[in-house]
Amino acid sequence: MTMPGTTAAVEASGISKRFGATVALADARLTITPGSTHALVGRNGAGKSTLVSILTGLNRPDSGTLRFDGEPAPAPADRRRWRQHVACVYQKSTVIPELSVAENLFVNRHAEAVPGARSPWIRWRALRAAATDLLDEYGIAVDPARPAGDLGVEQRQLVEIARALSAGARFVILDEPTARLDADAIQRLFQRMRVLATAGVTLLFISHHLHEVFDVCDTVTVMRDARWVLTAPVSEIGRDALVDAMTGEGAGSIAPPSRQPITGTAPAVLDVHRLDLPGGYHDVTLTVRAGEIVGVTGSGSSGKVALAETVAGLRRAAAGTVRVRDVPVRPGSVPAALAAGIGLVPQDRHREGLVPLLSVAENATMPIGDRLGPGSVILPRRRAAVASEMVARYDIKTGDPAEPVANLSGGNAQKVVLARALSTDPDVLVLIAPTAGVDVRSKQTLLGAVRDAAAAGTGVLLISDEIDDLRHCDRVLVMFHGEVTAEFAAGWDDAALVAAMEGIR
């Protein structure tokens, strides 16, 4: 996109990076003209974050070249030079909560707050004054003496942007800055971005919300499967073309065997009525019938995970009811949800799903301890028998059900979680991103087991943003900013679904 005669602010070409056996980037490229606001989009796992880590010097590419304003990138250890070229406002806050805003602005470069100062001693008064000037310059109404930990998300982000610019960087990466902001704050951020762009600052904007790209960016680069796909001016690319580039229309997604439509007389097993959780989702009503697989999808801030966790008892809604087979479930209690017949495959299997040092057998049979012997006694032999049966049924690749579950690969560990969720023969199965970080073969086994459970009469609520997972669903609900905004029956069009997820209507 470089005009003849101008030097690109950032020029990365032929960037490749492998982490072990995983190819994180293959021949990625990015060229940004000075003063432009460039969008980087792609679905999860497309390689955006790896590219950012290379642009900021935190990772070295295996091959390829990176230039800032025509100069080669600094040596990896020279953090000072890197900071003069590029700054990044990460999704995760990098302020130090105990220190004041003023000090956060000048952390580890206190001397720069006072130009010309020779002594190494910090002059706090001058530093505070410099911080006040800096905040005023960017119109950020924050008291520099306040501890940074007291600031809200929006203010922290502004402080980080001001810090980035004050270090001398004219190129700033904003990594999903809108993910945790509300609509008004997003508009204020965009206003600021426009002002910065006018002042000659080059911005790289990463977002999962395509409408924001059209709002605020000049050019867009799309990545898919660790590769560069296209770079085009935003004004010349249509929304559909952008979505097509991101999803890679027809790119080897195997259509699953079609499902028998469930009969109209199947009873509702899960009834969610006007559920409401401030900051999560708003006024959600849905029904899952016996044998039905209902998908729920949406972006990271759509509230889909919070909704699923509420149904499973991990969270407590502010209002509304959850019923299983017409019996109300006591809210906010996992044991109550289990007793009511709701099984859960949680979002993070490492954190919430498994006890890594316990055996496969113990993990898989955790909720059915009462069925493995008289009273509270667990008979090891009976447990081993039940576990072996699960290992066979769900095709869990383990040498011995007695080995620690930590030894299993991601896909097999997830099968253990699923086996456990199904061990109680639940009426309702809730799965949150069940195929995240799982290889293709295991995905098929997992989703096959889910289909089998549905065929046996379980109602399934499948939360996922993987389109291939959602193909197994009888219908898919799309959530956006906490509300169900669309519903698709099986046989939906990919582009329409992705557009709905990204909030383009």
Add this chain to the structure above:
Amino acid sequence: MTAISPAVAPPRRVVRLARFRDLALLPAILVLLLVGVLIDPVFLTATNLTNVMQQQTELALVVLAEALILISGKFDLSLESVVGLAPALAVVLVVPAAAGGFGTGWATALAVPLCLLVGAAVGAFNGLLILRLRLSAFIVTLGMLIVLRGLQIGITGGQNLFELPPSVLYLGSAVWLGLPASVWMTGLLFAAGIGVLGYLRQGRALYAIGGNVDAARAAGVRTDRVVWTVLIVGGMLAALAGLLMTGRLGSVAAAQGDGMIFTVFAAAVIGGISMDGGKGTLFGALCGVLVLGLINNILTLAGVSAQWIQAIYGLVILVALMLARLTTGKAQD
């Protein structure tokens, strides 16, 4: 630029507030002084107060070390064993075999540098295990606490060392300008620490690391190097504390420093140092030491029987922690 609002508060008020947080323990110290006077007129004599200060110098130096380590988000239990081992090892290397030494017969002038070197070496070794091998600081330094105590007992045969060269005794017993040298040194070291932590980039890096290590690294702080330095300095301060104790008592006891670490943590936490790192000041820590020292002195003057003093002292520490929790309104972590 957009939307400039004049919401920026005048800095002066905030400075006062920050100071106020630092001075939170001063009222407690004043109350203790008052109680002391009421209990026994001897309390307010120069001799008694000098004694209180001199007795607290060793604790204060170890608290200084621990505060630095806690602020940078780490942990060191082994300091109390350094208090005993460092002077013991230095002494056996310089005294003749007849006095319990190794018979190496090194110059007695080397005793003080050797002592500090032992402290530095222990800190460096802890750093190796914690930073290079990524072991838990708690378990590493707990192990070192036991190992170092055992080393001291092994080296000295479990005996106290009495025949000490004057160079070892000097710092803990000398009087400079009417005050014990140990009080001067402790005061100067705290002043230096307050200066470095408050006014040097390298000192502020401790708060940055303890507060958010990823952010510190992103800002270009060499986090491992800083923490390693802090652990080494901590070891040296503990060794110096041991040297002062040796000089004051005229011997190296086999159990020198034994059990001290609990009081150290109590003083640091009462003084507002967070166990989670990144929070607290050295001035606060020093106030914590003074509070504990005064309480100890008052209990003695009040004639509390020696059998009960430990239980009451522990109880007072718990009450002080509860009061600190109530007055600051923040959870102690």
